[in-house]
Amino acid sequence: MEAELGPSLFIEMKNISVARGDAIVLHELSLRVGQREHIAILGPNGSGKSTLIQTLTCRLYPLVREDSYLRIFGRERWDLTELRRHLGAVAAELPGERTPQTTGRDAVVSGFFSSSTLWPHFHVTAPMWQRADEILHLLEVEHLRNKPVGQMSAGETKRILIGRAIVHRPKILLLDEPSNGLDLAAQWELRHTMRRLAQQGTGVLLITHHLSDILPEIERVVMMQAGRIVGDGSKAEMLAADRLQQLFGVEVELAERNGFYHAW
Numbered sequence: 001m002e003a004e005l006g007p008s009l010f011i012e013m014k015n016i017s018v019a020r021g022d023a024i025v026l027h028e029l030s031l032r033v034g035q036r037e038h039i040a041i042l043g044p045n046g047s048g049k050s051t052l053i054q055t056l057t058c059r060l061y062p063l064v065r066e067d068s069y070l071r072i073f074g075r076e077r078w079d080l081t082e083l084r085r086h087l088g089a090v091a092a093e094l095p096g097e098r099t100p101q102t103t104g105r106d107a108v109v110s111g112f113f114s115s116s117t118l119w120p121h122f123h124v125t126a127p128m129w130q131r132a133d134e135i136l137h138l139l140e141v142e143h144l145r146n147k148p149v150g151q152m153s154a155g156e157t158k159r160i161l162i163g164r165a166i167v168h169r170p171k172i173l174l175l176d177e178p179s180n181g182l183d184l185a186a187q188w189e190l191r192h193t194m195r196r197l198a199q200q201g202t203g204v205l206l207i208t209h210h211l212s213d214i215l216p217e218i219e220r221v222v223m224m225q226a227g228r229i230v231g232d233g234s235k236a237e238m239l240a241a242d243r244l245q246q247l248f249g250v251e252v253e254l255a256e257r258n259g260f261y262h263a264w
Contacts, residue, residue, distance in 0.1 A: 009033070011035070013071070017068070018052075039221070040214045042238070112128055154181050155187075211229060220235065223238060223243070235261075
């Protein structure tokens with residue numbers, strides 16, 4: 001069993017519960033996700049999806065119980081600096097007072113340091129700059145190279161944040177509600193970018209309540225409701241009208257087009 005828990009798995013958790021203050025918000029979750037797997041965590045607002053991703057990035061910690069464990073890349077204990085080298089997390093925005101003045105290229109390079117900007121004491125090497133330029137080209141945002149983040153649209157900022165998350169070649173990309181706040185054109189550009197990354201072999205773990213965020217490349221859907229996993233299976237099995245109706249508590253009509261699902 002231990003050999004299987006090595007580099008082939010991103011996470012394995014068993015009976016994991018997480019509290020915020022006095023309230024338990026995740027209840028006895030058990031889940032296994034492979035490094036190269038493309039997976040969506042789907043559920044309504046308040047279902048615990050964002051708490052789950054904060055647990056996976058060690059911003060929150062599970063309650064200690066004898067019958068539970070959380071292993072990330074086969075290990076239960078990590079130095080956070082070391083763990084961040086293996087993960088690419090796309091936040092809602094870059095924090096910090098200097099962020100609006102940070103250029104697109106600098107913001108991408110800041111991913112090497114898990115920082116929101118390039119501080120004077122950082123030592124940026126020539127290969128780091130070269131890698132940032134490669135990412136700008138890959139994401140088709142070379143025109144944002146010298147543009148301050150504060151002057152970018154929401155869609156442009158999101159693509160720069162993805163560049164920042166993948167510049168250090170992480171083993172898996174974590175996206176938390178990536179299309180929130182984006183117009184239709186920006187959503188299309190974002191999904192195009194995410195598809196290219198998935199097709200090139202980057203593992204994708206997507207947290208969302210929008211069916212249209214779920215890429216054709218995503219093969220597995222985990223459903224969450226009230227802090228519990230209530231479904232886990234293939235996309236075709238999970239994205240059925242009756243299951244979605246139970247998950248969101250409303251009547252659902254469903255359509256699929258070119259690998260994307262839409263509900264109303």
